[in-house]
Amino acid sequence: MTVRVLSKGEATRERILDIAQDAVLAKGFAGTSLDEIIAEAGITKSGFFYHFRDKNDLAKAMLQRYLDREEVLFSGLFKQADELSEDPLHSFLIFLKLFADLMSDMPNGHPGCIVASYVYQDHLFSQDVRALNAEGLIVWRNRFRDRLDRIAERYPPRADLDIDALADMASAVADGGIILSKCLRDPSLLPRQILQYRAYVKLVFSPA
């Protein structure tokens, strides 16, 4: 594992993104002003514009970073799961357990999904940010769809199973679970939703 040392400027940029992300998940993008970001980051307005061309550029960088981190996280979990079982179904079920456990271990609950946040304010963003957001969901879909196809080969499901919808359901349950957890201020709700999804997958592929 390589740990790149950040230069001074990169560290500031990352700090700006951290602060902006917290704020945006709490108040929305339009509700978050550059003034409050720079105040918390301890820099000036112009310092901000050294790192980002404009506010939309901040939005894009934030989303890109979120997607990249998710990619790293999920590849890691899938890899762990694959090491624990060769069977595609068992491996997938292990993955979902690891995912649920990880969400349980966040003391303040999941801070929120940037993709979901952006979807509810997409008219604020340029076309490329919207496209990037959609791409994030497509990546999830393909990742899960791929796993489910391999499971279906070995454990033939009933004919009417909508595998595409089952793949998308992972995103849906995660995003829905985050909303539940945030709204009701109960961090346990998200991991429990993931475990429901897991139970469904288990049932749907178990021989009748």
Place this chain on the structure above:
Amino acid sequence: MTVRVLSKGEATRERILDIAQDAVLAKGFAGTSLDEIIAEAGITKSGFFYHFRDKNDLAKAMLQRYLDREEVLFSGLFKQADELSEDPLHSFLIFLKLFADLMSDMPNGHPGCIVASYVYQDHLFSQDVRALNAEGLIVWRNRFRDRLDRIAERYPPRADLDIDALADMASAVADGGIILSKCLRDPSLLPRQILQYRAYVKLVFSPA
């Protein structure tokens, strides 16, 4: 069924709420200005403030109306389903089918859930709006929990079933499905998620 005739002022108020809701679901609450709302409604700023004390009051009225309409809609669907079957499981499955069909019939897809939108900008709102938002989710939970309890009495599920999570899963799948549909611009994704939830409920209560 009683149809109240709206007075002139009430009609304007409803129109403001309609316009505001579309805008808020597209751009977020902070991203929606009173200026654009009044321009589209064809009134002046002061006209707006005759109907709402301030912007937060608009947020509250919008949420309250959304919750009330949802209540009417779901009571109706449950009633329809109950008329088609006395069995709690069958009735619930019919309800879910009706719900999915209704979502399918929206030509441009579901416009978005105010509750989910507010969750991702809750620091913008006063305490009472946040409480109302949480209450909306609690109402769903209780409604579904109640149905599921009655089903579980007649169709004993396995011991480890998390009925609370299964009840919440209806909201999660609906909110997650809306996000999928909106982000990927595919109205079919939401009803298909609801049908996945239906398939899970069916499986989980069918004797092993």
Place this chain on the structure above:
DNA sequence: TGTACATCAGTGAACGCGCGTTCACTGATGTAC
């Protein structure tokens, strides 16, 4: 039926503050010769 008054559903002008963005500039660090 006429008149006085109250309420409804707004108008019009002004308010000050906060917003995102621009511009010319700068001190510290890195690189070439």
Place this chain on the structure above:
DNA sequence: TGTACATCAGTGAACGCGCGTTCACTGATGTAC
């Protein structure tokens, strides 16, 4: 090793526009006597 220049990571001041809110006022409709 010294010097010239370039790049990095910002500063400080100003910009105009759009924002939510306030205030005094008004014409049309409804109600009481």
